[in-house]
Amino acid sequence: AQSVTQLDSQVPVFEEAPVELRCNYSSSVSVYLFWYVQYPNQGLQLLLKYLSGSTLVKGINGFEAEFNKSQTSFHLRKPSVHISDTAEYFCAVTANTGNQFYFGTGTSLTVIP
Amino acid sequence: GAGVSQTPSNKVTEKGKYVELRCDPISGHTALYWYRQSLGQGPEFLIYFQGTGAADDSGLPNDRFFAVRPEGSVSTLKIQRTERGDSAVYLCASSLIPGNYNEQFFGPGTRLTVL
Numbered sequence: 001a002q003s004v005t006q007l008d009s010q011v012p013v014f015e016e017a018p019v020e021l022r023c024n025y026s027s028s029v030s031v032y033l034f035w036y037v038q039y040p041n042q043g044l045q046l047l048l049k050y051l052s053g054s055t056l057v058k059g060i061n062g063f064e065a066e067f068n069k070s071q072t073s074f075h076l077r078k079p080s081v082h083i084s085d086t087a088e089y090f091c092a093v094t095a096n097t098g099n100q101f102y103f104g105t106g107t108s109l110t111v112i113p
Numbered sequence: 114g115a116g117v118s119q120t121p122s123n124k125v126t127e128k129g130k131y132v133e134l135r136c137d138p139i140s141g142h143t144a145l146y147w148y149r150q151s152l153g154q155g156p157e158f159l160i161y162f163q164g165t166g167a168a169d170d171s172g173l174p175n176d177r178f179f180a181v182r183p184e185g186s187v188s189t190l191k192i193q194r195t196e197r198g199d200s201a202v203y204l205c206a207s208s209l210i211p212g213n214y215n216e217q218f219f220g221p222g223t224r225l226t227v228l
Binding site: 004006032036041042043044045046049051090092094095096098099100101102103104105106 | 116117146148153154155156157158161168169171172204206213214216217218219220221222
């Protein structure tokens with residue numbers, strides 16, 4: 001089975017500052033990795049995903065993530081955050097031959113004006 | 114077009130009762146997932162449908178939980194003899210074609226409270 005660890009439960013950051021949300025995973029097989037965002041009172045929405053190829057993945061709203069196999073990490077970054085980025089962010093992993101998705105516990109990003 | 118919808122949005126029931134939670138996926142989406150999200154946790158996989166059949170139900174916690182998708186579109190998650198520990202937000206997601214590399218589109222969830 002796979003697992004995901006999001007070490008930071010809450011991340012406050014000032015508007016226009018950079019942010020990194022950390023995600024580490026555990027798996028004995030090759031995986032696909034995802035970041036989802038959940039805005040208040042809305043369903044989860046896909047930000048970006050890594051399947052194969054380039055380790056730097058770009059997503060919506062200016063977010064990007066880098067897959068690091070040796071460190072088993074898939075950290076999410078944005079160079080300059082906006083108030084509208086305030087939301088809950090979830091990292092998820094699935095075996096590339098599996099059906100089950102394993103989500104982390106989420107990181108609450110709060111952008112401070 | 115319409116997204117994934119779930120009804121009811123909130124359900125309060127008493128311990129021991131039976132509940133049904135409904136999911137309407139995006140039209141034409143063949144894959145459908147159910148998740149449970151407890152307070153302060155990420156979504157926890159319950160079951161995955163390809164068409165009408167449950168391709169993977171290994172996440173269902175026990176035999177009180179059952180899900181169906183008889184016509185390959187709408188799905189119902191059924192919980193028998195509810196317990197207080199079943200209280201959570203139940204999420205449904207669909208994707209256009211089977212395959213875990215595809216984007217899942219999530220519904221807003223049903224908040225279940227078992228008193």
